[in-house]
Amino acid sequence: xxxxxxxxxxxxxxxxxxxxxxxxxxxxxxxxxxxxxxxxxxxxxxxxxxxxxxxxxxxxxxxxxxxxxxxxxxxxxxxxxxxxxxxxxxxxxxxxxxxxxxxxxxxxxxxxxxxxxxxxxxxxxxxxxxxxxxxxxxxxxxxxxxxxxxxxxxxx
Amino acid sequence: xxxxxxxxxxxxxxxxxxxxxxxxxxxxxxxxxxxxxxxxxxxxxxxxxxxxxxxxxxxxxxxxxxxxxxxxxxxxxxxxxxxxxxxxxxxxxxxxxxxxxxxxxxxxxxxxxxxxxxxxxxxxxxxxxxxxxxxxxx
Numbered sequence: 001x002x003x004x005x006x007x008x009x010x011x012x013x014x015x016x017x018x019x020x021x022x023x024x025x026x027x028x029x030x031x032x033x034x035x036x037x038x039x040x041x042x043x044x045x046x047x048x049x050x051x052x053x054x055x056x057x058x059x060x061x062x063x064x065x066x067x068x069x070x071x072x073x074x075x076x077x078x079x080x081x082x083x084x085x086x087x088x089x090x091x092x093x094x095x096x097x098x099x100x101x102x103x104x105x106x107x108x109x110x111x112x113x114x115x116x117x118x119x120x121x122x123x124x125x126x127x128x129x130x131x132x133x134x135x136x137x138x139x140x141x142x143x144x145x146x147x148x149x150x151x152x153x154x155x156x
Numbered sequence: 157x158x159x160x161x162x163x164x165x166x167x168x169x170x171x172x173x174x175x176x177x178x179x180x181x182x183x184x185x186x187x188x189x190x191x192x193x194x195x196x197x198x199x200x201x202x203x204x205x206x207x208x209x210x211x212x213x214x215x216x217x218x219x220x221x222x223x224x225x226x227x228x229x230x231x232x233x234x235x236x237x238x239x240x241x242x243x244x245x246x247x248x249x250x251x252x253x254x255x256x257x258x259x260x261x262x263x264x265x266x267x268x269x270x271x272x273x274x275x276x277x278x279x280x281x282x283x284x285x286x287x288x289x290x291x292x293x294x
Contacts, residue, residue: 051222052223107260118292134198135198135200136198136217136218
């Protein structure tokens, strides 16, 4: 018996048939030509229309903030980064399972929610919600908002 | 002796069958358009039956969650110290009956029944829904 056999069994990695890496255009963050007022209205409306939404952030898949509508208690840069991390996990899951594009991910904690929605291939909408939020309503309402945001981002 | 996982899956199947049969039973009420069992802490549905291509019961569930919450909050604010037995909403062409579950394992859930006004008997439908709610085991 070689010394290598005394170790606990290890998982040998299986290489899935991964598609070639996507090359994205330059980061959307800091792009001055984006329609910020229209994006701001969409984010603001989301907060007004669904009770329990504490704030929302539009960020790039690179984790950089594009714009936000969150109260000062929340750090929008942090939220944009966490959205990208959530997206990263979702994308890996999807690649392994062959389920296509990332759409949405929800984290539920003891006293609140953090939901991330894909906004086209390049951006993410993240929403912070109170524990009492009607999360089904959020899931019905947010995808059309994400679609409109994707159109606004693509229009530049 | 069966493995615990077998017991678990057996129970799970029995419960799902019970929910499905309860929803199916509710659809046999005269004039029933659709029925949903909804969790009002999240607005998500545990099960739906019926509905039409125009009426999405998951949308109805999410919207009516806010109705149930508002009524419960009002009862609390008025310090009535009571529970909702059922709620009736009358439309031009439909009745909507909302019935929160009372059993200890049904906490936080409500049944939502849509009826056609012309084809239903409201008193009978309300009675049938109460029976279904009482027999529903989760």
